[in-house]
Amino acid sequence: MLAEDYMDLALRLAKSVDGQTSPNPPVGAVVVKDGRIIGMGAHLKAGTAHAEVHALEMAGDEAMGSDLYVTLEPCSHFGKTPPCADLVVEKGIKKVWIATTDPNPLVAGKGIEKMRKAGIEVEVGIGGQEAKNLYNVFFHYIQTKTPYVTIKTAITADGKTATFTGSSKWITSEQARLDVHKLRHQNDAILVGINTILKDNPLLTTRLPQGGKNPIRIVLDTHLRIPEDVHVVADSSVKTIIVCGKNASNEKEALLQNRNNLTIMRQNTETIHIPTLLEELGQLGMMTLFVEGGAEVNASFLKEQAFQKLIVYTAPKLVGGKTSPGPFGGEGMELMESALPLQFTNVEMIGPDIKITAILKKG
Numbered sequence: 001m002l003a004e005d006y007m008d009l010a011l012r013l014a015k016s017v018d019g020q021t022s023p024n025p026p027v028g029a030v031v032v033k034d035g036r037i038i039g040m041g042a043h044l045k046a047g048t049a050h051a052e053v054h055a056l057e058m059a060g061d062e063a064m065g066s067d068l069y070v071t072l073e074p075c076s077h078f079g080k081t082p083p084c085a086d087l088v089v090e091k092g093i094k095k096v097w098i099a100t101t102d103p104n105p106l107v108a109g110k111g112i113e114k115m116r117k118a119g120i121e122v123e124v125g126i127g128g129q130e131a132k133n134l135y136n137v138f139f140h141y142i143q144t145k146t147p148y149v150t151i152k153t154a155i156t157a158d159g160k161t162a163t164f165t166g167s168s169k170w171i172t173s174e175q176a177r178l179d180v181h182k183l184r185h186q187n188d189a190i191l192v193g194i195n196t197i198l199k200d201n202p203l204l205t206t207r208l209p210q211g212g213k214n215p216i217r218i219v220l221d222t223h224l225r226i227p228e229d230v231h232v233v234a235d236s237s238v239k240t241i242i243v244c245g246k247n248a249s250n251e252k253e254a255l256l257q258n259r260n261n262l263t264i265m266r267q268n269t270e271t272i273h274i275p276t277l278l279e280e281l282g283q284l285g286m287m288t289l290f291v292e293g294g295a296e297v298n299a300s301f302l303k304e305q306a307f308q309k310l311i312v313y314t315a316p317k318l319v320g321g322k323t324s325p326g327p328f329g330g331e332g333m334e335l336m337e338s339a340l341p342l343q344f345t346n347v348e349m350i351g352p353d354i355k356i357t358a359i360l361k362k363g
């Protein structure tokens with residue numbers, strides 16, 4: 001086995017816990033001695049042991065003089081857990097291979113410095129590109145303190161999200177809809193507008209055959225029009241936040257507020273200012289946000305360029321209709337030259353549908 005192979009295993013361990021370690025990054029670690037794997041581990045939940053701790057615990061005394069492969073620079077600060085860099089030194093690791101450094105100001109480079117000072121050889125970079133892709137969410141969050149936003153939409157081949165009568169079930173296949181639930185599992189919060197609630201009465205829960213984490217449900221409802229009998233209000237098993245403007249009815253707020261697991265987030269502006277909301281959600285420790293529309297909500301995120309990733313599921317169906325809705329409402333760009341530049345990063349078939357992943361181009 002080559003160093004790349006051991007780092008590949010550490011990366012697979014890290015990817016396997018992606019979505020469940022928020023607001024921490026998903027990290028994987030592997031301990032190798034004389035060509036044998038003697039320990040491996042992943043960070044399973046924020047506030048619990050880091051990947052290196054699990055892997056070194058499994059290695060026991062054999063860790064002395066071994067190699068450690070870890071997908072992120074070992075931490076060197078006392079957060080909710082003691083610093084991994086100190087543990088690495090204490091265990092007498094010979095060489096540490098790191099896929100990428102950690103931009104968290106608490107860590108950045110300090111972990112590496114501590115280990116090198118203790119005479120440990122440290123090599124940074126193998127698996128680096130793959131690690132950076134895995135950590136683009138965490139790096140965004142740690143640097144902006146706002147959630148990494150993914151907008152998801154499902155459209156027909158002629159770009160419609162419903163027929164002109166508003167009928168929309170279903171555009172995409174079972175397989176594509178299952179894929180959406182994996183994305184829900186991987187996100188800390190899911191956000192829709194009041195129109196989607198009134199039109200679809202969605203559950204917004206994660207329904208996967210093997211179960212999955214339910215994201216916090218967030219509804220943008222400026223005037224608190226939400227009925228009390230819709231799923232997201234009536235079903236109190238999932239934490240739900242309703243965001244409203246400063247002039248929304250206080251009576252309605254009082255009515256909703258005393259339901260358990262339901263919070264009203266009143267803004268101090270008449271309408272909901274997305275960048276401000278994102279800062280508030282970041283403060284609440286939400287590292288990822290999944291925006292499932294509808295068209296007006298998507299339009300407000302587009303206008304503010306307040307998203308990082310776009311996922312479009314395109315179904316092999318045509319509905320036509322000059323008034324059939326598309327995925328982004330609002331006024332839209334006047335000129336094609338003002339189009340928001342994206343970069344396609346992945347195209348794949350999911351059953352009969354095409355799943356296009358794009359990121360917002362920086363700058």
Ligand SMILES: Nc1c(/N=C/[C@H](O)[C@H](O)[C@H](O)COP(=O)(O)O)[nH]c(=O)[nH]c1=O
Nearest residue numbers: 154168170171172200202203204205292
């Ligand atoms: N209509 C379609 C979608 N429609 C998505 C809607 O915006 C709404 O969020 C869902 O219907 C939510 O349902 P629930 O949470 O499972 O109860 N999304 C899709 O991916 N494909 C489609 O065909």
Ligand SMILES: Nc1c(N[C@@H]2O[C@H](COP(=O)(O)O)[C@@H](O)[C@H]2O)[nH]c(=O)[nH]c1=O
Nearest residue numbers: 027043050051074075079080081084104
């Ligand atoms: N999850 C993870 C790391 N996460 C780093 O540590 C920070 C969280 O520290 P704490 O609050 O103590 O859990 C997090 O923001 C990130 O910079 N580091 C590692 O060495 N290994 C791990 O497995």
Ligand SMILES: [Zn+2]
Nearest residue numbers: 050074075084
């Ligand atoms: Zn650590």
